[in-house]
Structures are given as C-alpha cells and as structure tokens.
Amino acid sequence: MKKAERQKDKEIRPGMQVEFICPKCGTHLAWALPDMEMNCPKCGNWVTNENRKKPKLDLMLPTDDDQLTLF
Numbered sequence: 001m002k003k004a005e006r007q008k009d010k011e012i013r014p015g016m017q018v019e020f021i022c023p024k025c026g027t028h029l030a031w032a033l034p035d036m037e038m039n040c041p042k043c044g045n046w047v048t049n050e051n052r053k054k055p056k057l058d059l060m061l062p063t064d065d066d067q068l069t070l071f
C-alpha cells in the first residue's frame with residue numbers, strides 16, 4: 001500500500017520550518033527551524049521541537065518561502 005509508505009516519510013528535512021505551538025496553552029508562536037527553542041510569552045513554557053503541540057496536519061515550510069514575509 002502506498003499510503004503506509006507515505007506516513008513513514010514524516011522525517012523533518014533540513015531547511016524546513018515547523019510550526020511551534022505551546023503544548024501548555026496552545027499559543028501559536030512562530031514558524032521556525034526544528035532545532036530552535038522558543039519561550040511562550042503567555043505561560044513561559046519553553047517550546048522545542050520535541051514538546052511542541054503538533055497540529056493534526058503537521059505542515060512544514062521551506063525557509064525561503066516568500067509567503068512568510070506577508071504576515
């Protein structure tokens with residue numbers, strides 16, 4: 001089945017950004033590289049790639065995505 005193969009392919013590729021969401025309060029912090037750490041301004045929790053709350057659809061963006069600058 002091709003679907004099963006695709007799910008295995010969930011490794012984070014270099015140069016891709018993930019969305020950091022605080023696991024405590026659910027605040028969306030920012031898009032950043034997975035090796036970043038962020039301090040949640042609301043609850044002071046440190047959010048890393050390991051503990052970040054992952055949305056159902058865990059999107060990744062390339063770092064050179066121009067859409068990011070539109071915010």
Ligand SMILES: [Zn+2]
Nearest residue numbers: 022025040043
């Ligand atoms: Zn928080």
